[in-house]
Amino acid sequence: xxxxxxxxxxxxxxxxxxxxxxxxxxxxxxxxxxxxxxxxxxxxxxxxxxxxxxxxxxxxxxxxxxxxxxxxxxxxxxxxxxxxxxxxxxxxxxxxxxxxxxxxxxxxxxxxxxxxxxxxxxxxxxxxxxxxxxxxxxxxxxxxxxxxxxxxxxxxxxxxxxxxxxxxxxxxxxxxxxxxxxxxxxxxxxxxxxxxxxxxxxxxxxxxxxxxxxxxxxxxxxxxxxxxxxxxxxxxxxxxxxxxxxxxxxxxxxxxxxxxxxxxxxxxxxxxxxxxxxxxxxxxxxxxxxxxxxxxxxxxxxxxxxxxxxxxxxxxxxxxxxxxxxxxxxxxxxxxxxxxxxxxxxxxxxxxxxxxxxxxxxxxxxxxxxxxxxxxxxxxxxxxxxxxxxxxxxxxxxxxxxxxxxxxxxxxxxxxxxxxxxxxxxxxxxxxxxxxxxxxxxxxxxxxxxxxxxxxxxxxxxxxxxxxxxx
Amino acid sequence: xxxxxxxxxxxxxxxxxxxxxxxxxxxxxxxxxxxxxxxxxxxxxxxxxxxxxxxxxxxxxxxxxxxxxxxxxxxxxxxxxxxxxxxxxxxxxxxxxxxxxxxxxxxxxxxxxxxxxxxxxxxxxxxxxxxxxxxxxxxxxxxxxxxxxxxxxxxxxxxxxxxxxxxxxxxxxxxxxxxxxxxxxxxxxxxxxxxxxxxxxxxxxxxxxxxxxxxxxxxxxxxxxxxxxxxxxxxxxxxxxxxxxxxxxxxxxxxxxxxxxxxxxxxxxxxxxxxxxxxxxxxxxxxxxxxxxxxxxxxxxxxxxxxxxxxxxxxxxxxxxxxxxxxxxxxxxxxxxxxxxxxxxxxxxxxxxxxxxxxxxxxxxxxxxxxxxxxxxxxxxxxxxxxxxxxxx
Numbered sequence: 082x083x084x085x086x087x088x089x090x091x092x093x094x095x096x097x098x099x100x101x102x103x104x105x106x107x108x109x110x111x112x113x114x115x116x117x118x119x120x121x122x123x124x125x126x127x128x129x130x131x132x133x134x135x136x137x138x139x140x141x142x143x144x145x146x147x148x149x150x151x152x153x154x155x156x157x158x159x160x161x162x163x164x165x166x167x168x169x170x171x172x173x174x175x176x177x178x179x180x181x182x183x184x185x186x187x188x189x190x191x192x193x194x195x196x197x198x199x200x201x202x203x204x205x206x207x208x209x210x211x212x213x214x215x216x217x218x219x220x221x222x223x224x225x226x227x228x229x230x231x232x233x234x235x236x237x238x239x240x241x242x243x244x245x246x247x248x249x250x251x252x253x254x255x256x257x258x259x260x261x262x263x264x265x266x267x268x269x270x271x272x273x274x275x276x277x278x279x280x281x282x283x284x285x286x287x288x289x290x291x292x293x294x295x296x297x298x299x300x301x302x303x304x305x306x307x308x309x310x311x312x313x314x315x316x317x318x319x320x321x322x323x324x325x326x327x328x329x330x331x332x333x334x335x336x337x338x339x340x341x342x343x344x345x346x347x348x349x350x351x352x353x354x355x356x357x358x359x360x361x362x363x364x365x366x367x368x369x370x371x372x373x374x375x376x377x378x379x380x381x382x383x384x385x386x387x388x389x390x391x392x393x394x395x396x397x398x399x400x401x402x403x404x405x406x407x408x409x410x411x412x413x414x415x416x417x418x419x420x421x422x423x424x425x426x427x428x429x430x431x432x433x434x435x436x437x438x439x440x441x442x443x444x445x446x447x448x449x450x451x452x453x454x455x456x457x458x459x460x461x462x463x464x465x466x467x468x469x470x471x472x473x474x475x476x477x478x479x480x481x482x483x484x485x486x487x488x489x490x491x492x493x494x495x496x497x498x499x500x501x502x503x504x505x506x507x508x509x510x511x512x513x514x515x516x517x518x519x520x521x522x523x524x525x526x527x528x529x530x531x532x533x534x535x536x537x538x539x540x541x542x543x544x545x546x547x548x549x550x551x552x
Numbered sequence: 553x554x555x556x557x558x559x560x561x562x563x564x565x566x567x568x569x570x571x572x573x574x575x576x577x578x579x580x581x582x583x584x585x586x587x588x589x590x591x592x593x594x595x596x597x598x599x600x601x602x603x604x605x606x607x608x609x610x611x612x613x614x615x616x617x618x619x620x621x622x623x624x625x626x627x628x629x630x631x632x633x634x635x636x637x638x639x640x641x642x643x644x645x646x647x648x649x650x651x652x653x654x655x656x657x658x659x660x661x662x663x664x665x666x667x668x669x670x671x672x673x674x675x676x677x678x679x680x681x682x683x684x685x686x687x688x689x690x691x692x693x694x695x696x697x698x699x700x701x702x703x704x705x706x707x708x709x710x711x712x713x714x715x716x717x718x719x720x721x722x723x724x725x726x727x728x729x730x731x732x733x734x735x736x737x738x739x740x741x742x743x744x745x746x747x748x749x750x751x752x753x754x755x756x757x758x759x760x761x762x763x764x765x766x767x768x769x770x771x772x773x774x775x776x777x778x779x780x781x782x783x784x785x786x787x788x789x790x791x792x793x794x795x796x797x798x799x800x801x802x803x804x805x806x807x808x809x810x811x812x813x814x815x816x817x818x819x820x821x822x823x824x825x826x827x828x829x830x831x832x833x834x835x836x837x838x839x840x841x842x843x844x845x846x847x848x849x850x851x852x853x854x855x856x857x858x859x860x861x862x863x864x865x866x867x868x869x870x871x872x873x874x875x876x877x878x879x880x881x882x883x884x885x886x887x888x889x890x891x892x893x894x895x896x897x898x899x900x901x902x903x904x905x906x907x908x909x910x911x912x913x914x915x916x917x918x919x920x921x922x923x924x925x926x927x928x929x930x931x932x933x934x935x936x937x938x939x940x941x942x943x944x945x
Binding site: 491536543 | 672683684685686687688689690698700701705750751753755756800802804805809
């Protein structure tokens, strides 16, 4: 039986009350809050978070593929899936692939993974989807959009839900788009978009799968519909014969916003979190057509319920104090130039990938001392090249000492600098702390590691690890 | 292993006015310090047989020895450029000393300088380093703020107690610096000013940080047995210690962040050479690397002046004030004299040299016979301790 083995979701901790946006522009706020990726986050780093949440307790070496789906990949040419796989410490002998350019990319990646597993080519594949789309300043999109990511581990055994059937329709319609020249999402007249784009295609796909499978709306415990806003999915559900009150999954528009490519997967996770064995779930994505899945929850669902999913992600939040911070986070305003920059080197980053991306330290086989980054000669006993690599990214730590630095610059001063002592052999890691209230930092504060974007010197993105208060 | 004790004598020193020397290039500062030293030693530039130059940056005028050969027209002799973080000035003198001690040269010159104020940035810079990401946003203040946070935590000082303790060091150094006409900052401050100053990197405030200054300092040395030919009051090197640990103690397992092992080990080397058993009693004054006030507090302990964790008691008692039991940073230290990195080790030695000759002016320490100069560099990763005496013994 092919299906979902595990899930993980990631919602950035920052939320912006939509009143802040409305007040900034003198426009009507649409109500509620939206999630905002921190200044050091992007679709890739959010996909990593979701992937690591999904992999918690899973066999990483058994994962035979990793897909990354996004319309906001940090790269136009270069695979992010390979970066995510390396950061997640997966095997090198796997298939990685990026799915792009459509809000359906996440479900397309799911369908590809499903077929690959069904064909017997792979036993398990991870699908990640993330988006961090920009609405034009002052537009309703700016308020509606949110940032987030999801990861699903698909496989042929120990599944928490089976994927029973799949159906797709394709339709060329320039309703919502970005060209290669655009920073912000564009769209045509909204009534036309709703009627001839979203509603028509979703109906066609959902009716199609119902007909194909011989199921009726009553057969589903939950229906998970891509939702461009807080209302359209309700009208759609009603017109298809579902009861919006009992069957429809909350699209989280009022709490986090429209998460783009990640939205269908995030909402599916949300549904799985509340599901019980035997439940049938209908999942439908949208974007120049629609992908629809029929999913049946198995008895194994309970084992997934301690994963870091959507409920937890929605619940953890820190409010962004101003619209200016949002503009700064998304680099929509120019801040004072950084005076001294780190030197970029693709070859250095490649050579040191085992600790920069995979977060490996070295554990001395002689004296047991654990060091980060990897040390060829042991700090403790001088033995050379006699160490085993240990992964520190999934280990907790404590703040050994720290400073709140006003000189260090950056988007969001003060810079919280810490030395973390890892629970893995007391390894010491100098790192910046992110997603925190500087006032909560103290010696002994429990922290966890988080993968973040650092800078774009050299014309490419440099990523590395930070810490954040353990939550 | 032989000791350097009493093998080398300093016969002349010079030091330019430190500060924001907008109207002076490195060459101007080097010329001023060098010609003061020539005159002090009573030598002609042609008498110099070898030179060592210490500077950390200086990229804008080239590297190697040319930054020294060019302004002083020291042509046709060996010039070596050395760099060892904030111990760079000491490193120039140290290497010159070994070359003279072995008999290769009779007269050598050690020069240190830095021109920080042409960079357009008020501090030493942010997040440079050896790797594209691992030192992200590390600053000099934060590295030493780590020490302050951990020290206060370990020894149970509240933030208020800790800040007041290190503020007293700033007040002392400002008082001393106000009496030196070549210091960058020459005004006294109050305890309240120091405690309430804007935070640079918590818990360190503005007055906990040393000046970023331009400057140059010079020493002329010879073999001890030749020294009296040049002057009646040469100053002798009694010991030289140098020590390193990690490039980034930030990642070193077990690094305790309440002391600097490099200072302890460098001091031990120097004390052993000089035969110092009880540094607090035997040393008459010290000029130490107070890049931050917390650094000076820790140094008291690392040099063996105060017991571990007890430096606060000595600060409160005024032990290290100009009229105290063991005056420290009699010229204002890095805090007030300023910290042009490559010059600092030699500037410290300049103060000791003058004090041991009885030329300390208003700052003169009574009966000063043995003085210590200490530099600490990196994050912190390297330390040099040099001991001087006015008696060849």
